[in-house]
Amino acid sequence: MDRRKVEEGIFRVLMVLATGLILSSLVMILLTVLVKGLPYLSLEMVTQTPRGGYYLGKGGGILNAIIGSLYLAGGATLLAILFSLPVALYLNVYSRPDARFVSVCRLAFDVLNGVPSIVFGAFGFTLMIYFGLRASLLGGIIAIALLILPMLIRAMDEVIRLVPRELMDASYALGATRWETALRVVTRQALPGILTAVLIAFGRGIGDAAAVIFTAGFTDAVPTSLLRPAATLPLAIFFQLGVPVPEVQGRAYASALILTLLILIISVAARRLSRRLTRHVVK
Amino acid sequence: MENRAHIRVEGLNVHFGSEHVLKDISLSIPDRKITAIIGPSGCGKTTLLRSFNRLIDSSEGVRVSGRVMVDDENILDARAEVTHIRRKMGLLLQRPYPLPMSIYDNVAYGPRIHGIRDRRRLDEIVERFLSKASLWDEVRQRLSQPASVLSLGQQQRLCLARGLAVEPEIILGDEPTSALDPQSSQRIEQTFTELKSDYTIVIVTHILRQARRLADHVIFLYLGELIEQGPAWDFFNNPKQPMTREYIKGLIS
Numbered sequence: 001m002d003r004r005k006v007e008e009g010i011f012r013v014l015m016v017l018a019t020g021l022i023l024s025s026l027v028m029i030l031l032t033v034l035v036k037g038l039p040y041l042s043l044e045m046v047t048q049t050p051r052g053g054y055y056l057g058k059g060g061g062i063l064n065a066i067i068g069s070l071y072l073a074g075g076a077t078l079l080a081i082l083f084s085l086p087v088a089l090y091l092n093v094y095s096r097p098d099a100r101f102v103s104v105c106r107l108a109f110d111v112l113n114g115v116p117s118i119v120f121g122a123f124g125f126t127l128m129i130y131f132g133l134r135a136s137l138l139g140g141i142i143a144i145a146l147l148i149l150p151m152l153i154r155a156m157d158e159v160i161r162l163v164p165r166e167l168m169d170a171s172y173a174l175g176a177t178r179w180e181t182a183l184r185v186v187t188r189q190a191l192p193g194i195l196t197a198v199l200i201a202f203g204r205g206i207g208d209a210a211a212v213i214f215t216a217g218f219t220d221a222v223p224t225s226l227l228r229p230a231a232t233l234p235l236a237i238f239f240q241l242g243v244p245v246p247e248v249q250g251r252a253y254a255s256a257l258i259l260t261l262l263i264l265i266i267s268v269a270a271r272r273l274s275r276r277l278t279r280h281v282v283k
Numbered sequence: 284m285e286n287r288a289h290i291r292v293e294g295l296n297v298h299f300g301s302e303h304v305l306k307d308i309s310l311s312i313p314d315r316k317i318t319a320i321i322g323p324s325g326c327g328k329t330t331l332l333r334s335f336n337r338l339i340d341s342s343e344g345v346r347v348s349g350r351v352m353v354d355d356e357n358i359l360d361a362r363a364e365v366t367h368i369r370r371k372m373g374l375l376l377q378r379p380y381p382l383p384m385s386i387y388d389n390v391a392y393g394p395r396i397h398g399i400r401d402r403r404r405l406d407e408i409v410e411r412f413l414s415k416a417s418l419w420d421e422v423r424q425r426l427s428q429p430a431s432v433l434s435l436g437q438q439q440r441l442c443l444a445r446g447l448a449v450e451p452e453i454i455l456g457d458e459p460t461s462a463l464d465p466q467s468s469q470r471i472e473q474t475f476t477e478l479k480s481d482y483t484i485v486i487v488t489h490i491l492r493q494a495r496r497l498a499d500h501v502i503f504l505y506l507g508e509l510i511e512q513g514p515a516w517d518f519f520n521n522p523k524q525p526m527t528r529e530y531i532k533g534l535i536s
């Protein structure tokens with residue numbers, strides 16, 4: 001038989017296998033969470049904070065962790081956008097594309113992107129000690145912001161790079177400054193990609209446990225101040241899974257289900273919003 | 284040329300890295316006429332056009348020397364203010380690049396960044412320049428739609444209106460019809476002829492017939508050197524340089 005045909009066949013099989021493997025593990029994860037968590041999911045879980053003895057199987061819910069996670073990931077994402085968008089714009093609009101500095105920056109962000117989240121947690125913790133801050137919502141926000149910053153910068157960088165030079169030239173030719181061009185033309189044109197990047201960053205932020213374990217602390221109350229500790233869903237899952245009571249372990253899976261649904265709802269809402277915001281993008 | 288020169292280039296040299304792209308170019312572009320820059324591709328036409336409004340600054344590894352005088356100001360001077368220079372010139376690229384916003388906002392973009400906020404004035408500007416670019420009748424009902432819904436030809440006229448809205452004195456076109464169908468090209472050409480009583484127009488083209496149809500003045504570049512420039516009639520009917528003669532013949536036959 002033709003050698004090239006055999007090659008073609010082998011790679012086909014490999015690709016189908018890989019795709020199947022990934023899809024089936026995804027389905028299995030979702031199924032596990034669903035099967036184990038759904039029986040324990042109740043209105044009480046999402047509307048109440050833990051009551052005394054919650055972690056021993058008594059009543060209450062994880063509203064503290066749901067709200068805490070939303071505050072934390074939301075705050076961290078906002079903070080990270082505030083820093084990453086200017087950096088990504090700087091790399092593409094302000095600096096010359098051939099500059100050494102730019103490629104060094106890109107490399108640095110890629111390396112930071114690979115640093116495990118516990119290291120960001122530890123770094124955030126060191127910063128907090130330096131500033132005399134205790135484990136708090138603010139501390140967690142800073143640690144998560146640091147964690148998602150490199151990926152957010154690189155993801156935005158990649159989409160902003162795709163904005164045609166001629167589009168920028170068109171703006172410059174009208175007498176616009178780089179600042180005006182970056183803000184009014186480049187950002188708008190890259191908005192769909194930027195929103196996707198933000199969404200992925202938010203997902204990574206809300207799902208991370210290691211970066212918040214020292215920095216945000218944990219509490220049974222809904223956070224009311226940036227300087228108070230805040231509970232998070234990943235830590236709530238972790239604590240509940242560690243308790244050798246079936247009821248509590250079941251609730252851990254229910255919490256995981258809540259986290260998954262939360263991300264799903266936010267993604268869908270963001271996509272809706274982005275379709276409205278991006279109808280002007282030029283293809 | 285008895286007419287006043289609007290742009291005067293003196294000893295312009297442009298290097299990209301080690302490549303010498305424009306070699307000691309001196310020329311003048313007459314006021315309120317259509318000037319065509321012609322020559323085979325890669326000879327430096329785009330580069331010449333981009334040095335007129337300093338867009339060339341953003342190219343990698345570029346070195347520019349010489350003088351480009353516009354209204355008696357050397358725009359290559361390091362002290363010259365680029366946004367002010369660029370406002371004097373509207374630019375059309377080889378392909379239309381509408382900004383990622385509505386038709387209205389595309390035209391209002393320039394006036395807005397130059398400080399016009401009043402809605403009524405903006406409305407008036409948008410209508411006036413869309414009409415000048417002969418696009419108003421086609422878009423008046425859908426000004427709030429994204430510019431990307433327009434056809435390529437309409438987009439190019441939108442880009443023209445957008446450029447005119449900052450009230451330039453000069454219109455630069457870099458093969459502005461090369462991406463368009465014949466009918467749209469013809470409309471653009473017609474618009475140019477209408478505009479030349481108010482504007483100095485410089486178009487780069489590699490279509491000799493277009494240069495013959497439109498140009499009052501012709502500049503011929505070859506491999507980065509200026510071969511010949513002069514009034515269109517003389518240029519086409521009585522070229523002085525043998526190379527010009529060959530170029531004209533070569534492309535006609």
Ligand SMILES: Nc1ncnc2c1ncn2[C@@H]1O[C@H](COP(=O)(O)OP(=O)(O)O)[C@@H](O)[C@H]1O
Pocket residue numbers: 299302304322323324325326327328329330331342343
């Ligand atoms: N940004 C750039 N960097 C390096 N070389 C360039 C750049 N722009 C143009 N050139 C070179 O300059 C020469 C002239 O290009 P150009 O002005 O685009 O020619 P034309 O518009 O007449 O086709 C070409 O050889 C091209 O390779």
Ligand SMILES: [Mg+2]
Pocket residue numbers: 328329330457
């Ligand atoms: Mg060109």
